[in-house]
Amino acid sequence: AFVAALIAGEKAAFHEWEAAPYFEGCLPVEVMAERGPETLRHGPLKPFGLTDPHAPERKPYAVVQLRQDNKLGTLFNMVGFQTKLKHGEQLRVFRTIPGLQHAEFARLGGVHRNTFLNSPKLLDASLRLAAMPRLRFSGQITGCEGYVESAAIGLLAGRFAAAERLGEPIALPPATTAHGALLNHITGGHVDAIEAGPRSFQPMNVNFGLFPPLAEGIRRAGAARTLAKKQALSARALGDLEIWIGRHPAAAAE
Template identity: 50%
Template sequence: MAEVTVVGGGLSGSEAAYQLAERGHDVTLHEMRPVRGTPAHQTDRLGEIVCSNTFKSEDPHNAHGLLKLEMDELGAGGSLLLACARESRIPGGTALTVDRIEFAGRMTAAIEAHPRIRIARGEVENLPSGPAIVATGPLTSDALSLSIRRALGSDHGLAFFDAIAPVVSDESLDKEQLFAASRWGKGEGDDYLNAPMTKEQYDAFIEALRTGEEYAGHDWENVPYFEGCLPIEVMAHRGPETLRFGPMKPVGLPVPQWGGKRAWAVIQLRREDRAGQMWNLVGFQTRLKIPEQKRIFRTIPGLENAEFLRWGSIHRNTYLNFPAALTAHGSLPDRPELMFAGQITGVEGYTESTAIGILAAANLDRVVRGLDPVIPPPTTMMGGLMRYLRESDPAHFAPMNSNFGLIDPLETGGKKMKKEEKRERLVERARADFGAWMDAHDLRVAEPAARG
């Protein structure tokens, strides 16, 4: 087997290194800590988690639970992260919640004990030669970032400022209060869903934004705001009319329900996927706390019962413009053996980042054996994530968590289903399709090495 390199000892990089080693490759895993620290990490342990200590639900009828099933199935002997998390579990309801110190200790011990993995401590300043996975996450060093930017070209470089608007589920919207239209009829004429507001509704909304509780943020997230992506609550504080002349301007959007009259303000929702299962609140990047986002944004007409698939945020981040810069399997266009994985690819969340690491390891194993890389079908959660990465509009690309809006909708023949029944059918189809995809490409590892 080949000698391969993995850069980054976080969740995705550690998982990718372990999966490659379990597939018989000799792996050098580079981690710059403790030679060079970061503003977020406290230790030199591999797989250290720096934010929440939960890996979210294990319920198989939840999007995060489905992703975990796929991670365990594609992983050689299962997912290392999930094994260590279950061994470090503490009470947390249905969520896989861990003792973060014990978890990182178990991840580190497993990597250190593997006979095919060598850990190299120190900063990697340039993209490696030969087969490699880069999984350096949102705190990629300046030197390596520059090397990546040079390889990709200035037009497809890294984003260092992450302004994300909330995304809501289509099936949770009250369409009777919304109308489909593009401003002045441009585009296809009905590219957006629009939520009109009266003056009274708008004034109450502005007051809620001005008084909403915000995240203070980590020190490493404290960056100056760009004028082009101000948090919506910052705009509200600048004056009561700021939003009406910004992302909530009503001009060019006559309201059919109001006899073609103009609303006082309009919130626009932009399609996030081709099937129209997910909608982005345009211009609603925010530092509001999640309960405040839910409370305030559900006062928007038509969003009273909205299911939020992604929460708004604004913070320092480093991620690639995947759909503009990388191949379908996440490599440089001219180097199929140099892949990216984890949060730097544009996924959001611990398990999402790790899932991309497992897939990158499976594909790097194939590439070095002379086989083509493969992607799971979009009826699966991992396949839906990969489709989102490669097919998103590069001009509006932003990180995404796993959710059922990413995968192909069911063919119901017009039959209405309860949400629970629909989720059960989606999971059943995903499990069958994921297993068939693995069998078709001989991705099962018959005898992985014993865990350390």
């Protein structure tokens, strides 16, 4: 009933200037619901791994994560519930969730718009504007997604600016590290075309798909292979990062 209500609920219309594709990692809750009745419980309502200590044999079908938003514990955020539902519809639909029938909503949801540069075409490898190198960009506007990722790109921009000011060579982080993989996506990740047709640069969280492949394959199958691959990529990244930040100057010189 909840999924059906989400889909049927009245949505606010987009303005002409708002017509932009959604970021896959931050979809409105009703858009996810439209993809199938099971989609939400494999996304923001994922219950897997949660056990009720009072009834461990009873597994929840779906859960809503409430994140405390103030010190008093009187405000809680419904995680993953960005939406284009009109305010009246939000009150009606969200109160169909068990436990929220009598909830007071201090602030209702919405959808935010991200503005970002077409960085692969506009920025150089050290995040400078190619047409005006005295300007350097960092953070979310460069085309990364996430708080940690934005901070990481800000850190790199600061290091690059400091090195340039001191007349030192700019050392880019290895592409095998999370910093380097994300930087490489931002400054060189534009895909002009794919088999399905034209495609443009889109913001992205850091993920293992951005890392260069391992030199040697993983001789395992299924979930064990996936886990071993991620562990190997992580170990390689940490080792290369230590060299980059100068903890092993002899190894770096080699």
